[in-house]
Amino acid sequence: MLKITGIKKTYGRFSLNIGLMEIAPASHYVLLGPTGSGKTLLMNLVAGLIRPDSGSIEHRGVDITGMSPEERGFGIVYQDSALFPHLDVAGNIGFGLRMKGVRGGELSRSVESIMKDLGINYLLGRRIDGLSGGEKQRVAIARALILRPALILLDEPFSSLDYMTRQGMMDFIRRIRAEYGPTFFHITHDFEEAMSLADRVAVINDGKIAQEGPMPRIFHSPGNVFVANFTGMRNIYRGGFTGAGSDTVFRTESGVDIFIGRDAGRTEGSIMVRADDIVLAKNPFESSATNCLPGFVSEILPRRGINEVGVDIGCPMHAYITARSLNEMALKKGDRVYVVFKATAVHVL
Amino acid sequence: MKPRMPYFIIAMSLMSLGALCLVALPVLGMFSNTPISELLSLFGDGEVMASIVLTFETALYATLFAVVFGTPLAYILARYDFRGKRLVESMVSIPIMVPHTAAGIALLVVFATGPVGSFMSSLGLDFLGTKAGIALGMAFVSVPFYIDSVKDGFASVDRRIEYVARSLGASPRQVFFHVMLPIAMRSVFTGSLLMWGRGISEFGAVVILAYHPMIAPVLIYERFTSFGLKSSRPVAVLLVALCIIVFILLRIISGSKVGRAENNRH
Numbered sequence: 001m002l003k004i005t006g007i008k009k010t011y012g013r014f015s016l017n018i019g020l021m022e023i024a025p026a027s028h029y030v031l032l033g034p035t036g037s038g039k040t041l042l043m044n045l046v047a048g049l050i051r052p053d054s055g056s057i058e059h060r061g062v063d064i065t066g067m068s069p070e071e072r073g074f075g076i077v078y079q080d081s082a083l084f085p086h087l088d089v090a091g092n093i094g095f096g097l098r099m100k101g102v103r104g105g106e107l108s109r110s111v112e113s114i115m116k117d118l119g120i121n122y123l124l125g126r127r128i129d130g131l132s133g134g135e136k137q138r139v140a141i142a143r144a145l146i147l148r149p150a151l152i153l154l155d156e157p158f159s160s161l162d163y164m165t166r167q168g169m170m171d172f173i174r175r176i177r178a179e180y181g182p183t184f185f186h187i188t189h190d191f192e193e194a195m196s197l198a199d200r201v202a203v204i205n206d207g208k209i210a211q212e213g214p215m216p217r218i219f220h221s222p223g224n225v226f227v228a229n230f231t232g233m234r235n236i237y238r239g240g241f242t243g244a245g246s247d248t249v250f251r252t253e254s255g256v257d258i259f260i261g262r263d264a265g266r267t268e269g270s271i272m273v274r275a276d277d278i279v280l281a282k283n284p285f286e287s288s289a290t291n292c293l294p295g296f297v298s299e300i301l302p303r304r305g306i307n308e309v310g311v312d313i314g315c316p317m318h319a320y321i322t323a324r325s326l327n328e329m330a331l332k333k334g335d336r337v338y339v340v341f342k343a344t345a346v347h348v349l
Numbered sequence: 350m351k352p353r354m355p356y357f358i359i360a361m362s363l364m365s366l367g368a369l370c371l372v373a374l375p376v377l378g379m380f381s382n383t384p385i386s387e388l389l390s391l392f393g394d395g396e397v398m399a400s401i402v403l404t405f406e407t408a409l410y411a412t413l414f415a416v417v418f419g420t421p422l423a424y425i426l427a428r429y430d431f432r433g434k435r436l437v438e439s440m441v442s443i444p445i446m447v448p449h450t451a452a453g454i455a456l457l458v459v460f461a462t463g464p465v466g467s468f469m470s471s472l473g474l475d476f477l478g479t480k481a482g483i484a485l486g487m488a489f490v491s492v493p494f495y496i497d498s499v500k501d502g503f504a505s506v507d508r509r510i511e512y513v514a515r516s517l518g519a520s521p522r523q524v525f526f527h528v529m530l531p532i533a534m535r536s537v538f539t540g541s542l543l544m545w546g547r548g549i550s551e552f553g554a555v556v557i558l559a560y561h562p563m564i565a566p567v568l569i570y571e572r573f574t575s576f577g578l579k580s581s582r583p584v585a586v587l588l589v590a591l592c593i594i595v596f597i598l599l600r601i602i603s604g605s606k607v608g609r610a611e612n613n614r615h
Contacts, residue, residue: 049512069515076516082509086531096517099527140513147517 001025002151002183007045007055016041016207018055023200025150028177028184030194030215033204034230039187042204043153046185048072059151070099075144075152075182079159081136089123089131089139090115096147114146117179118172134165138172145180154186158193170196191231195219203227220274225349228272234308234318235273236349241266250346256314259290261343270349277345278319280309281338282329290343293317297335300326311339379586387583388590397568397584401591404564407480408548411488415495415544420537423496424525427503441497444490452489453557460485461558478559486555487548495544502536503529542599549592 002023009016016038023029033039044050046057048069056065064072076082083092094102094111102110115121120138123131131139137157144152154173158166174197177184188194194201195215202212203226210230211223222228228236239252241264250258250271260271284292295313302308306320309331317339321329331337391397426438444452460466461477469476476482506529514528515521530537552566560567565588573581 044512047512047516049515069512070518070520072516073518074516076509076513078509078513080509082507082513084510084514084528084532086528086534095514095519095527099514099518099523143513143517153516 001058001060002046002185003058004042004046005056005058007042007052007057009041009045009050009052011041014038014207016045018042018209021202021209021212023151023183023185025183026177026181027199028173028186028197030198030201031185031187031204032189032191032194032201032230033187034189037204038207039204040155041207043155043185043187046151047074047076047153073147073149075147075149077137077140077144077152077154077157079156081133081140083128083136083140083143085128088128089120089126092128092139093142093146095143100147110146114142118142118145118176132165133161134169137161137169141172141176145176145182148180149182151183151185154184154188156188156190157186159188159190166193173197203230205230221347222272222349225270225272228270228347228349233272234275235278236270237272237315238268238270240268250348252315254315256293258293258346259343260346260348261290264348272347272349273317273341273345274347275308275318275320277341278317279340280311280319280321280325280329280331281340282335284338285340291346292338292340294336294338297331297333297337300331300333309337311337313339376589379582379589383583383586388587391583391587396563397565397587400563400565400568401588403480403483403562404549404566404588405595407483407564408487408545408551410480410484411491411548412495412541412545414484414488415492416537416541419492419496419540420499420530423499423540424503424529426496427500442493445493449490449551449553450557453486453554456482456485456489456554457557476558478561480559480562482558483555483562483564484548486558487551490551490554491544491547494547495540498540498543499533499536502533502540505536506532538599542596546592546596549588 002021004018004021004023006020007016007018014036031039031042041050045052048064048067048071052065056063058064059072084095087095090108090111093115094107097107097110112121112124115124118138118141120135120142123135123139128136128139140157141152157173158169161169170193173184176182184197186194186197198215200213201215201218203210203218205226211218211227218227219231222231222233225236237250237252237256237258239250241248241250241260243249244263246261248260248263250260250264252258258271258273281292284294293313295311295317297309298312298316299310300307301310303320307323307326309319309321309326311317311319319339329337422437422441426434426441447455456476460469461475461482466476474481476485510528510532511524514524519527550566551564552570555564556567556570563571565584569581569585569588572584
């Protein structure tokens with residue numbers, strides 16, 4: 001268990017302030033946040049590359065706050081690999097063992113063994129400058145993994161890779177987790193990456209944790225407007241609440257009424273409706289869905305494996321529908337449609 | 350469609366010729382006005398050969414001094430921020446701005462006559478009219494070139510490479526010797542060459558500290574003032590020719606060494 005308690009670090013006007021963060025052994029923990037939110041700073045603190053102004057970091061019950069990076073022994077994999085340019089592939093992978101005094105045949109055998117295990121033995125003898133982005137990342141991961149670290153820190157590891165290579169690298173990370181069982185502390189700004197790999201996620205904004213929890217909870221129930229925005233939610237509205245209990249209605253700033261069917265506990269705020277909780281219909285229909293709002297199709301955007309349909313209901317609302325549904329409904333820009341969703345699909349932020 | 354004339358490139362090339370001519374014309378003129386027989390006869394002139402050997406030797410000592418003591422300073426300046434860093438950087442650049450004869454006087458006052466000179470003398474290190482004095486003069490005026498070159502080399506290494514090395518168990522000392530220095534080795538070679546070449550050409554500071562034994566630039570000056578251009582020119586041509594040859598050889602050697610270092614396996 002990695003436990004971060006009351007960490008504070010100030011650089012000029014920026015201040016990182018982490019109350020409590022616990023990372024379970026053998027888990028994949030993702031720290032998700034935009035550029036400049038403090039995630040790299042937190043990673044450097046965990047790695048021991050910088051010291052906090054206050055607070056503590058414990059690993060397996062031992063306070064490691066004052067330990068140097070080499071004493072902590074956590075692996076680090078950076079976005080651009082940060083391979084040693086003066087060493088070849090085997091030299092890079094064997095570097096950590098060489099620093100521990102391993103030499104000769106034992107070193108070669110260890111390097112070749114891990115390269116074989118990871119399926120990169122074809123890179124043996126290759127120079128660094130001849131490797132592709134994905135190969136470099138595999139070498140960087142092998143370099144960290146050869147020392148069997150309890151914790152591997154991944155700093156935006158797939159950001160500079162193309163889509164196909166990124167998918168391959170995510171499979172690679174999953175395989176490593178299954179075979180070697182390290183804990184991953186992974187920082188990224190890419191929500192899809194987090195969805196694909198994380199057990200737990202912390203969303204960081206301006207040096208503070210905006211929300212923390214299991215991946216599905218962050219995705220389905222973002223706790224605030226920032227998290228909802230950052231996790232790619234489309235239908236976020238500001239406005240006011242009226243009524244009480246099952247009659248509670250939210251009125252957007254543009255005057256659209258949305259039934260939420262429960263007390264919001266406040267008079268104004270924000271709500272969110274997930275695009276995949278919305279059904280589009282050509283005609284109004286009666287169902288347990290409380291909201292059936294008329295509008296006009298304003299845009300149809302093809303997304304990866306799905307289509308996003310923008311509907312003007314007095315304010316823009318987006319729904320996801322499959323290509324088959326899109327064809328069956330023969331939707332086109334300007335068509336009149338109804339957006340239908342349950343009151344329970346409305347998240348009060 | 351007619352391709353457009355690259356006027357900008359042509360204008361830049363023509364203007365570049367001005368700088369090239371400034372450097373190349375004196376050297377070419379000197380070579381073309383010196384018969385090869387005059388050059389060859391210098392190889393039998395003991396005084397000339399001794400001065401050239403002395404010049405190369407003392408420039409090498411100055412360079413070794415810079416490698417041993419200048420490399421750590423370059424590393425500190427490249428990697429650490431500390432109070433007074435600007436002042437230290439300015440101090441390192443002082444020799445570039447100071448007239449070299451004035452530098453010679455300063456070195457003479459401190460290392461040959463003052464308390465520092467007395468202390469060094471008690472250690473058996475005299476700087477007046479000795480090889481040590483020549484190397485001191487060369488080192489003083491040339492060391493900024495070495496430090497700047499190596500500092501740039503260290504500064505260009507991505508900090509994350511250092512971080513990864515630390516995470517892989519390397520101590521700060523191991524990071525320096527196993528990562529930083531090998532990666533910056535090309536800058537160390539380049540800086541050494543610059544330093545050595547600058548040392549060979551030094552006259553002003555050396556002539557104050559050690560007129561004798563005579564390094565080649567001092568000998569050229571002495572022959573010019575005593576016997577005129579005809580006597581000094583062949584020595585100058587020989588020195589320039591030897592410098593060019595040695596520089597080319599060192600470039601080749603250092604290039605292949607750095608190349609090998611970069612391909613180094615465990």
